[in-house]
Amino acid sequence: MKKAALRKEFLQKRKEADERWLVEKNALITQNLEKYVQDEHFKTLHTFLPQLGSREIDTFFIIESFRITFPTMRIAAPYIIPGTREMEHFLVTPFTHLVVNQWKIPEPDPVSSEKVRPEEIDIVLVPLLAFDRKGYRVGYGGGYYDRFLPQTRPDCIKMGLSLFEEVDEIQDVDEYDIPLDLCITPTRTYDFKN
Template identity: 55%
Template sequence: MNKSALRQEYLDKRKLLTKEEKENFDTHITANVKKLLINRPFRIIHTFLPQLNSGEIDTWKIISAIRRSFPFLKIAVPYILPGTREMEHFLLDEQTELITNQWKIPEPNPVISQKINPESIDAVLVPLLAFDEDGFRVGYGGGYYDRFFTGCRPDAVKIGLSFFDPVKKIEDRNEFDIPLNFCITPFRLYPFLSENE
């Protein structure tokens, strides 16, 4: 299947999850993120914040778990520059003021938040709708993360988060698509590229 078809199919599948299923999946994904982070020398991890009422993975649970279990790990989150398809990145801590953008996504207030250079980010929790057995992903179609990745270090670890298992292959992959190093689902961790590739 191509990206457009997969995007619609997996948006529909996400909508069909019951509240109990989603909460259970969120809990398992959070636990698997914690397992992946153990004994890794990350200093800054980047995560998306879930769009309100969209059924996205609840990264707030992951953020809380990181703060409890990895208190020295700094968390960065994106801010979409208005009128562009570019993102800036800011520290998320207890003092960060959040505002909601036009897509109902919480973002740090860029005027008073501490900016983070993409080259200082060690790992990125990546939003997606579907992924394939080679580690390529279908996002929401805006290309924000592919552009973001080009500003990160080559060794930044890209970790997809998915409620669902992979499809065999995304048919219309192209040379601009950047594969994940890992994808975390509720019940499995899928490794792809090694962290040194």
């Protein structure tokens, strides 16, 4: 299937998902992510923040859980520079003031938050709607992460989080699409590096 069709299909699946199902799947994704992270030595994790009302994966739940389990880990989130397709990155602490942008996505306030450079990031949690067996993903179509990921170090882990399992193939992958290293779902961790 092509990206546009997959985007439509998976947005619909998410919309139709039962609230209890979503809470359960979020908890399983968080558990699987914690299992993966505990064997690594990540200093800085970058995560997207969920769009309000979109039924996206609840990364606030992940952040709260990681603050307890990995208290020394720094957590960063993106801020979209208005009028561009570029992002800056700021630490998210219990004291970070979040502002909601025009797409209803909470972001760290760039005026009062501590900036993080892309090369400081060890692992990026990448938003997606669907992913395939080769690690390619269908995002929301803005290209923000396709611009951001090349700014990170070559050893930075690019990890998708998905409520649903993989599709066979995304047919219209292009040279700007960056494959994921891993993707975590409620049932398993897919590793595309091997």
